Amino acid sequence: NAGVTQTPKFRVLKTGQSMTLLCAQDMNHEYMYWYRQDPGMGLRLIHYSVGEGTTAKGEVPDGYNVSRLKKQNFLLGLESAAPSQTSVYFCASSYNSPGTQYFGPGTRLLVL
């Protein structure tokens, strides 16, 4: 089992560019989450999904969109990247709620 994987591991963007981060899990989990980690602020929830075809806003959703077309995948999109979105992004999944969340390895994003 690969668990939770994230693609890419690292990316540099210019302000205004767009990109999609991919999260995949092979544990048949219903719930999936996107967090961002910034120094001194812990992890903050961006968006989450309680099942295939569903998405909802978390604590810091502005500037991001998500989609969950397949149960195993949760995509995070940045339509027009800004320097404030420089961060480390973590995806997580859990079987039930509130279940233990298992995290991917993270994606480091730098927006210039």
Added chain:
Amino acid sequence: AQKVTQAQTEISVVEKEDVTLDCVYETRDTTYYLFWYKQPPSGELVFLIRRNSFDEQNEISGRYSWNFQKSTSSFNFTITASQVVDSAVYFCALSGFNAGGTSYGKLTFGQGTILTVHP
């Protein structure tokens, strides 16, 4: 609103010392879950423990132990006889149920405590 506070930003100890990481939380939910995660220098987040609000028994797992006190809204984590491999950032997190009794499992994290264990 939920809040988790880890007042210790950084802790530095020498190997074999015991160390306690503090976690204080705020929630209006009567049912909730508390978690601890470890983030080693490699960057991944490793699950350590989950505890529900109805279970106030302390837990011990090897050199790790957790003290949950509902009366003081605290869920502290102690490492006994620390080792260099314990050096990491440790996060406390909280997940509760909303007024409708639904939980979507959203985690509220503390700011993290950086633990450095020197040889």
